[in-house]
Amino acid sequence: MPEGDTIHQAARRLHTALAGHVVTRSDLRVPKLATVDLTGRTVLDVTPRGKHLLTRIEGGLTLHSHLRMEGSWRLYAPGERWSGGPGYQIRAILGTAERTAVGYRLPVLELMRTADEHKAVGHLGPDLLGPDWDPGRALDNLLATPERPLGEALLDQRNLAGIGNVFKSEICFLLGTTPWLPIGELSAETAARLPALSKKLLEANRDRPSRTTTGRDLPGRRLYVYGRAPHPCLRCGTPIRKAQQGDGSRDRPTYWCPTCQRGPAP
Structure with missing residues (x-):
């Protein structure tokens, strides 16, 4: 069950796999993002905030996701079979030359300006595993x-x-x-x-x-x-x-x- 500890683990895996690499495949399967294309942009970092994931992308953009009870991000090597669930449960695909991140059953997926991240996570109290812990x-x-x-x-x-x-x-x-x-x-x-x-x-x-x-x-x-x-x-x-x-x-x-x-x- 995703909680603060597992979200930090997921962020670390995604950051290690994607940060510093150019997006070569972009597919965001929610209606409001259906026409968004992030290919050609570099992934800057993946940061956890409480139970939220913030994937920051070149150009001042942030892909915000929340796993809630059943969501997950899976990482795959080129040619590796995707095994996180049936295709209709995929909500996001971010691929680079070396790894592909696939988001399954994501109940929250939105693209925003990085400067506007506070609209998604500004209401949160101190993060138990974050630098703002108080x-x-x-x-x-x-x-x-x-x-x-x-x-x-x-x-x-x-x-x-x-x-x-x-x-x-x-x-x-x-x-x-x-x-x-x-x-x-x-x-x-x-x-x-x-x-x-x-x-x-x-x-x-x-x-x-x-x-x-x-x-x-x-x-x-x-x-x-x-x-x-x-x-x-x-x-x-x-x-x-x-x-x-x-x-x-x-x-x-x-x-x-x-x-x-x-x-x-x-």
Whole structure:
């Protein structure tokens, strides 16, 4: 599931493959970009911002993409068979003489002036893996609505950028609180731990092929709670529970241990 750690990995792969190379094939398969041709322009860099990808291209242009739940960028060598899904799911193709980047199932794809990137990502809070990371500002953002459930506050990218459903559930477990606890009810000590813990988890997984929050690289043991219902908690043995969180407009599966985590829950 794409979150801040995997977006940084994707940006690094794309940057290594494309930056400094001239686009020899350009195909943007969304209606508003159907006539755009980027061939002949050089890719300058690929930069992550929270869960967004910014591919900057010669001429002051930026191709902005967001993967959400199912999108992906795949890289292929010349002649290599594309295997990211059926052709009708392809939304973008950026090819150079040496590599071709193919974007599958991209729910967000837009071309903008690089000077206007703020229109796409300017609303984001401090990026947990970015140069703008500011733990104090992130905590102030989170505590600005003390009545809001902790899990929802963590997912709000305006507070801090990079956390998705997986890290939300894992952070709440490690703090010992349910995702439904109003964030204003955290103890001062727990609240103070929150930004540093969040950053630590994402940084620990920024370069890992398999995400883990337990420190174990074994199937079924990499995460404390996410995706583990109804298996026993790795700490206490209580069956992990699962419920949806939020207003129902998005799929927000949330996992927690009813013994290890205090606070309200469905």
